[in-house]
Amino acid sequence: MAAAHGVFDSTIVGLCVLTTLFLQILSNLANDYGDTKHGADSVHREGPQRAVQAGHIQAEHMKKGMIFFSLLSLVSGLLLLWVAFGTEGVWLFLLFLALGLGAIWAAINYTAGDKPYGYAGLGDISVFVFFGLVGVLGTYYLQAQSLEAMVVLPALVCGFFSTAVLNVNNIRDIQSDALAGKQSIPVRLGPRKARVYHVLLLAGGVLSAVMYVLLNYHSLWQLLFVPALPLVAVNGVNVWRKQTAKELDPYLKQMAITTLLFVLLFGIGQVL
Numbered sequence: 001m002a003a004a005h006g007v008f009d010s011t012i013v014g015l016c017v018l019t020t021l022f023l024q025i026l027s028n029l030a031n032d033y034g035d036t037k038h039g040a041d042s043v044h045r046e047g048p049q050r051a052v053q054a055g056h057i058q059a060e061h062m063k064k065g066m067i068f069f070s071l072l073s074l075v076s077g078l079l080l081l082w083v084a085f086g087t088e089g090v091w092l093f094l095l096f097l098a099l100g101l102g103a104i105w106a107a108i109n110y111t112a113g114d115k116p117y118g119y120a121g122l123g124d125i126s127v128f129v130f131f132g133l134v135g136v137l138g139t140y141y142l143q144a145q146s147l148e149a150m151v152v153l154p155a156l157v158c159g160f161f162s163t164a165v166l167n168v169n170n171i172r173d174i175q176s177d178a179l180a181g182k183q184s185i186p187v188r189l190g191p192r193k194a195r196v197y198h199v200l201l202l203a204g205g206v207l208s209a210v211m212y213v214l215l216n217y218h219s220l221w222q223l224l225f226v227p228a229l230p231l232v233a234v235n236g237v238n239v240w241r242k243q244t245a246k247e248l249d250p251y252l253k254q255m256a257i258t259t260l261l262f263v264l265l266f267g268i269g270q271v272l
Contacts, residue, residue: 034111132159
């Protein structure tokens with residue numbers, strides 16, 4: 001989106017990607033640690049085994065890994081903000097630092113905190129905000145030093161689809177999560193309504209992309225994301241039909257890959 005508006009900065013984007021990778025790794029380590037600690041990763045879990053659950057990594061070592069990647073995220077984020085704002089934008093530096101610290105807190109406390117918010121069913125909101133709104137709008141602002149209102153729509157695309165990835169995971173784990181007291185959205189809604197929710201997430205992502213193009217149309221290239229639509233439909237149909245954790249598991253990865261492909265094609269289409 002920044003490139004489409006002539007404000008692309010490769011250094012800032014590279015540091016955004018690096019910081020995001022560190023945060024994603026931190027989140028994965030924290031989930032592994034936290035779900036074992038709080039009981040969601042138990043003998044009842046039907047998804048792939050986790051490292052701490054299986055005994056491949058001791059909980060204390062996993063905790064050290066979490067600390068290490070928290071520090072990497074912080075250092076990378078500080079460098080990003082220094083490159084973006086220098087010594088002049090002090091208040092913006094502090095605002096984005098607060099967002100970054102919030103992202104680190106969210107990555108850890110989804111499942112690993114004493115009162116993990118993922119167990120209260122708030123994970124979807126966190127993913128929508130940080131993977132969607134903060135990820136897209138924040139990266140755009142760091143380059144442009146301003147915000148275009150229409151960029152909210154691509155941010156919604158990422159937010160809806162990223163939340164759909166989490167929803168497939170939570171539908172797959174609905175039984176083990178319920179036994180562990182993890183009140184995810186699918187546990188709260190039940191299997192059928194959770195699938196309706198999934199279809200709405202997919203529809204929200206597609207609709208946001210279509211709306212952006214309709215409101216900002218200038219070239220057929222903007223429809224470059226259209227070939228990815230069948231993959232979105234495949235995910236929706238199979239998540240609706242498949243019932244067992246083993247049947248659903250492949251569509252977690254498929255949704256993640258579909259999201260990546262969709263947003264890449266969408267973004268490239270706006271630049272061409």
